[in-house]
Amino acid sequence: MNEQTLLNRITVNPKIFGGKPVIRGRRLAVEHVLGMLAAGDTFETLLEGYPWLEQEDIQACLTYESINSKVNK
Numbered sequence: 001m002n003e004q005t006l007l008n009r010i011t012v013n014p015k016i017f018g019g020k021p022v023i024r025g026r027r028l029a030v031e032h033v034l035g036m037l038a039a040g041d042t043f044e045t046l047l048e049g050y051p052w053l054e055q056e057d058i059q060a061c062l063t064y065e066s067i068n069s070k071v072n073k
Helices: 002-006 032-040 044-049 055-071
Strands: none
Touching: 002 055, 032 044, 032 055, 044 055
């Protein structure tokens, strides 16, 4: 899956979490997913905890963070 297709999974809506980036319009913020990964959770743990979540959603969070960290340097 290419980078743009992954990034299309990340949405920003001022009515959801004050405009923080979330996954596919759901109430799961990118920063929350990244925090769980940083704390040592695996993709499998996240997928079990959020049955609607797809592996590509997690990859989209990582891609989003990678691009934003480059832009904000």
